[in-house]
Amino acid sequence: MQEWLLPIAVVLGGYTVLGLTGFGSALVVVPLLAWNWPLPEVVALTLLMDVPASAFHSGLNWRRVQWRELRRLLPGMVVGTLVGLWLMQHMSARWPLLLLGLYVAAAGLNALRPRTTLQGTVAMGWAYPVGTAIGLVEMLFGTAGPLVVAWLNRRLSDVQQMRASTPMIITAAAATVLLGMAWEGRLSNGLLWQRWTVLMGVALVGVWLGHRVAHRVPAARLRQIICGLLVISGLMLALGALR
Template identity: 45%
Template sequence: MDISLYSVAVIFAGYFVLGTAGFGSALIIVPLLAWHWPLAFVVPLVLLIDVPAAVLHTGLNFKQVMWRELPPLLPSVVVGALAGIGLIRWTQGEWLLLILGGYVIFIGWKGLSGAATAVRVSSSGLHFAGFAMGLVETMFGTAGPVVMSWLSQRVADPFLIRATMPMTIIGLSSIALGMVGATGGLAEVALWTALASLMPFALLGVGLGHWVSKRISAAVLRPFIYGFLCLSGFVLCARALRGLYS
């Protein structure tokens, strides 16, 4: 696969958003690069870049990361990832993506309206959230909005949400990569060549986005995060509708 200025710009923009908001890189990168490269190539590539990019973001925000949030989700995430591998063989999941997009828009709207507050979530809610994260990450490579929806109900401070999001991405992407690798999805040499070429621009985007985030207030960051969450929901819905009617 040829590395063009277009692919470099898309990668940089996606990870700049990750560095600023803590999520959203795949929602920008996957649809835009899918115009340039096959989706079966783009999703593993983004998963491979996500892990080191999220490690960098987590290191830059180490003291603000809510470490306790991820471990209880992991068993359900693994089950969801296994279900995603099975569903890929039967369906592209457009209806699932449409429902997910509507839910993400609802959570984003609640946050923008000021109605979102941290609440205690039941064990069944926790298992469902973990299952959805694993399923969506494996099938679409874009579980960030699901994680954001979960964290926004657990944590009120937008800076803590921003810091914790990439830590969950590390776990989710690693599990999804394991599933993709087990099915032979990481064997293509061009995938690793593209990874080596694009990784510096991803890390640069994360670093610059982090620098910007440290110079804005919570009053600015909160609507930015929830507004981008709403936009993410619309992107998911548009992607689902394109699949349903194409």
Template identity: 35%
Template sequence: MSAALPLTEPLFWLLASVGVVLSGISKSGLAGGAGVIAVPLLSLVLPLPLATALLLPLLIAMDAQTLRYYWRQISWAEARLLLPAAALGVALGTALLGSLSATHLQLMLGVLCVLFALWQNLLPYLTRWRRAALLWGTLSGVSSTLLHAGGPPLNAYLLGRNLVKAHWLATAAVVFALMNWLKVPAYLTLGSWSADVLLCALALLPLAWLGVWLGKRLQGQINEQQFIRLCRGLLLLSGLLLLGKAWLAA
């Protein structure tokens, strides 16, 4: 990877810090719904491949801490449906790395996020039909591999499953953990991790843990209906951010 990290620029550290803390909060408090914000933020000062490479080790660390909080609440009935689909999505995303336009993917994903955030009556039908987990799990794996934006498709599915909040968070956590570890071979093959990238990720690690801790505290302060409304709002916000990013890049 030819681009270098702008380690002496305060704006880079500000955006990286905000993005990492929001991702951590999202992991343990919002089922990944706000995690998509980190990549657009970092992409303001970094090339997209460099932004995703920097975030992946931090996401893996966040997954471990989140699973420690919620392991006992995982809905294995849902996880058994989602995990194979997520793995398939990562495989497809890996095959597309370097060949699919990030702008086109952002545009498609943004449209889906906005559509399913606003069209509430459609979600029950698209999340309860027989192959729904395959569709949304695969889409989550693809978008997670390319953009670390697996949260919106996964939340679009979970939103219609009427899970208890803790089960929603725990199930999302185990799916994200699998997807992020499955991305590692592709990132290694592409040579995404220079010494500077790994050292920068290490410097940001305390903020990642802080974000996960804050997310755990946040989710304990809101009830089920507030949680669903917040996730729907984050789905809409994520979609608008992705559409804005795609429009700026066009």
């Protein structure tokens, strides 16, 4: 039981963040679990939890989900997944860890930057390359949430619509990636499903807790703390890969 205490705490914290903000679970879960478990297994486990957890979150906020944004991104997400499958066969285990650490740290730093002006909307022609980037990052690291938020932040003016729509797009991205993994036989590991069985319920509880406090806790302050932790964990993961 002792060996499960850290994974349970990490998953509960990560998916509470998802319930509160609509994204960020993988940015917490993947770097921290990758310290003890192999990165490809952690990514697969996180994706398997992301699909039901993100769908659960969207169900709690069903009326605010903007389905048209998913339709625009989906073709590119499929292409990005295929590119990610090819890259995983040509990259050593060290470099994905390094890239993941730098990516997480950069995402945390970017989220900490204050917004001084209202940004304009992005032209629809960018939906295909952005969708491709989302599929690629989700395939390699299981952490495409910041890319989804960056896109929706320029597409939607209603913060609650963005919070509700982000998990829906993550659900589709994760499901697309899981199909690619299943095709390659990467989901046949019995230990993977054992871990999923133990942690999936914890993830759903985290989403519910985050949703309950979403309108009671100052989300901006909490997000600053979370993003600071993301920067630290990302840098530590990158240093670990270099060693």
